[in-house]
Amino acid sequence: MGTGSYAGYQVDEVLKGVNSTVNGSTDAVTGQAVIDDSTLKSASVDVNLNDVHTSFKARDEYFSSQVVDTNLHPIASFRATEPVDLKELLVDTSDNMQQNSVDVDIPGELDLNGQVMPATAKATVIVTQQGMQVRGVVPMVWQDFGITPPDLNVVKVADSGELQFLLLLTR
Numbered sequence: 001m002g003t004g005s006y007a008g009y010q011v012d013e014v015l016k017g018v019n020s021t022v023n024g025s026t027d028a029v030t031g032q033a034v035i036d037d038s039t040l041k042s043a044s045v046d047v048n049l050n051d052v053h054t055s056f057k058a059r060d061e062y063f064s065s066q067v068v069d070t071n072l073h074p075i076a077s078f079r080a081t082e083p084v085d086l087k088e089l090l091v092d093t094s095d096n097m098q099q100n101s102v103d104v105d106i107p108g109e110l111d112l113n114g115q116v117m118p119a120t121a122k123a124t125v126i127v128t129q130q131g132m133q134v135r136g137v138v139p140m141v142w143q144d145f146g147i148t149p150p151d152l153n154v155v156k157v158a159d160s161g162e163l164q165f166l167l168l169l170t171r
Contacts, residue, residue, distance in 0.1 A: 002130060002168035005029045007047040011161030016154050026051040033169055040084040047076045067147055068113045077111040078121060089125055101126040110138060115145040131170040138163040
């Protein structure tokens, strides 16, 4: 993973009667991808949940202690489980190759809060001079991972959300 990669989550909530969308993110992301013969053969991404932050410190503390116990489960991981064809993306080998992009579904497994579930990352892959940029989301339902969305007097969090990522893959 190159510098500038990040991952996080987005979820809708009602805070003190006001609808809002919350984003938490971190650059504590590691991983790798193997591309051979225009096919993504394998990919893995690990995110340190202790470093995920939003604009509200109390929310972050609640997330890391009550929503996901980051002492027990500090890392969330996504692993591709099937090859992904990138031929459409890699067809051009000219100097303009960085203008190529393709939308792909990446079947995989998401490991969050000690639970492993099938998941599909929906991503846009762009060739850059340094390698590839992969931007996407993994839609998810919190309870699938043993997570009860907060429903307190001052805040109610939606039952589903998405994990978001920008991965800068270097050659």
